[in-house]
Amino acid sequence: MPSHNSSKDASPEDVPFLVTDPELIPSRRYYDEKFFELERERLWPKVWQMACRLEEIPQPGDWVEYRNLDKSVIVTRTREGVKAFNNACRHRGVQLVTGRGNSGSQGFICPFHGWRFAPDGKNTFVYAREIFSEDKLTPDQVDLVPVRVEEWAGCAFINFDENAAPLLESLGPVVQRLNSRNVDRLKVDWWESAVLPVNWKLAMEAFMEGYHVMRTHPQLHLLAAPGLGWQSDNVGPSGPKGTKARIQSAQDYACNTIRYLARLHAGMAGMVDAFEVNVAETLHDMELPEGDFGAMAQAFYGRLNQEITDMGRRRGLPMFDLNQVAMEQKFNAVEYMFPHFFLLPMFSAMSSYRIRPLTPETCLFEIWALKLCPESEERPVPVAPTPRAHDDPGFPEIPRQDYSNLPLQQLGLHAGGFDHMILSKQYEGLISNYQRLIDGYLGGTAPDKLARAAHVVNSGYDAPIADIGF
Numbered sequence: 216m217p218s219h220n221s222s223k224d225a226s227p228e229d230v231p232f233l234v235t236d237p238e239l240i241p242s243r244r245y246y247d248e249k250f251f252e253l254e255r256e257r258l259w260p261k262v263w264q265m266a267c268r269l270e271e272i273p274q275p276g277d278w279v280e281y282r283n284l285d286k287s288v289i290v291t292r293t294r295e296g297v298k299a300f301n302n303a304c305r306h307r308g309v310q311l312v313t314g315r316g317n318s319g320s321q322g323f324i325c326p327f328h329g330w331r332f333a334p335d336g337k338n339t340f341v342y343a344r345e346i347f348s349e350d351k352l353t354p355d356q357v358d359l360v361p362v363r364v365e366e367w368a369g370c371a372f373i374n375f376d377e378n379a380a381p382l383l384e385s386l387g388p389v390v391q392r393l394n395s396r397n398v399d400r401l402k403v404d405w406w407e408s409a410v411l412p413v414n415w416k417l418a419m420e421a422f423m424e425g426y427h428v429m430r431t432h433p434q435l436h437l438l439a440a441p442g443l444g445w446q447s448d449n450v451g452p453s454g455p456k457g458t459k460a461r462i463q464s465a466q467d468y469a470c471n472t473i474r475y476l477a478r479l480h481a482g483m484a485g486m487v488d489a490f491e492v493n494v495a496e497t498l499h500d501m502e503l504p505e506g507d508f509g510a511m512a513q514a515f516y517g518r519l520n521q522e523i524t525d526m527g528r529r530r531g532l533p534m535f536d537l538n539q540v541a542m543e544q545k546f547n548a549v550e551y552m553f554p555h556f557f558l559l560p561m562f563s564a565m566s567s568y569r570i571r572p573l574t575p576e577t578c579l580f581e582i583w584a585l586k587l588c589p590e591s592e593e594r595p596v597p598v599a600p601t602p603r604a605h606d607d608p609g610f611p612e613i614p615r616q617d618y619s620n621l622p623l624q625q626l627g628l629h630a631g632g633f634d635h636m637i638l639s640k641q642y643e644g645l646i647s648n649y650q651r652l653i654d655g656y657l658g659g660t661a662p663d664k665l666a667r668a669a670h671v672v673n674s675g676y677d678a679p680i681a682d683i684g685f
């Protein structure tokens with residue numbers, strides 16, 4: 216696969232708007248055309264991209280198109296497993312498929328002159344073969360060009376780079392954290408998307424820190440109970456002072472937390488499943504130790520985890536032991552996987568995001584609600600949604616609140632005198648870490664260094680600024 220620029224001829228000197236102070240992010244990275252072009256040339260062709268949910272292609276012959284910028288890939292299930300191909304007829308380059316479908320008994324047929332390709336990419340038909348020079352029709356010249364594809368977490372990931380490390384090696388320790396939560400058993404409950412009038416990186420950054428919760432999601436901030444690490448993280452460094460003042464007793468703590476989980480379910484749907492809210496409600500009168508919020512949280516969540524685990528198993532879900540996982544793995548309410556994929560675990564369910572650039576100042580943001588389902592349950596094949604406007608009232612409350620700031624931020628970045636963002640080194644470090652990893656790709660940093668850096672970058676939100684190794 217030819218690439219415009221190999222990393223050999225790239226150097227940090229020719230990357231514009233480089234992050235030179237990890238706490239300051241230059242504003243032009245979010246709209247400069249040259250920067251966007253460099254990402255197209257040097258970042259996207261080198262990274263593992265989440266291309267589809269495997270449930271989109273349940274049967275042999277099923278295919279789905281994955282498009283990012285000017286590249287389109289066919290991801291298809293064959294009897295030998297999932298394969299991916301560049302979406303271009305080898306004759307004169309016509310794109311073979313758009314959207315989704317099943318290649319059926321005929322395989323892929325080019326709409327221009329009718330060349331055909333089997334589901335495994337082999338060319339099976341050239342109309343009037345004798346009119347071509349035979350030496351131009353060897354399999355390596357007429358079979359579809361394969362693209363690397365690997366599966367994990369119920370998704371197919373593609374990579375255009377033959378030399379990239381395998382997917383799981385590229386992702387790093389986040390894989391183990393999510394595997395312990397049976398991430399590959401999750402199924403799509405719903406799928407929505409929005410075109411956002413902002414750079415793709417700006418959209419992602421709205422989900423990389425909990426510092427915004429106090430102002431952007433006041434309904435959550437008011438209910439978030441203190442005492443549990445992730446919960447105080449969840450509301451940022453100031454902590455939920457208002458809540459602390461209002462919680463007078465262990466009973467208040469339980470009520471408040473149940474209301475918080477219900478609000479999270481209503482506002483985000485995917486993160487907390489309805490059955491989990493129901494289980495929480497049964498703990499209304501649970502006895503909790505008085506006084507110490509940490510002890511209350513531990514007692515409440517310990518019991519809630521146990522009850523959800525038991526209920527999940529009774530319902531036939533491929534349920535893991537929530538308390539065991541809580542003991543063995545670090546919990547991150549938002550897990551980021553460079554460059555454009557997120558999973559947000561809570562109890563048994565997760566939300567998931569994928570963000571793709573469209574233009575320097577627009578992007579496509581997708582949200583999935585994922586949940587564990589009984590293996591025997593027939594599930595509908597998820598179909599890509601028509602993107603909504605960012606302010607569509609049909610979005611759940613929480614992402615709508617997150618989206619609402621973004622267009623204003625994109626405009627503000629253009630303002631005279633605004634040269635860079637200022638990051639909290641303690642809580643907004645993920646933004647700095649992944650932005651510096653992008654610089655590594657654009658500036659030609661050695662692949663082994665990039666791989667090591669990704670393991671540091673692929674952390675939960677609210678991470679501090681980290682040494683990523685270059």
Ligand code: FES
Nearest residue numbers: 304306307325328
């Ligand atoms: S371009 Fe596909 S058959 Fe001619």
Ligand SMILES: [Fe+2]
Nearest residue numbers: 421431432617
């Ligand atoms: Fe948010």
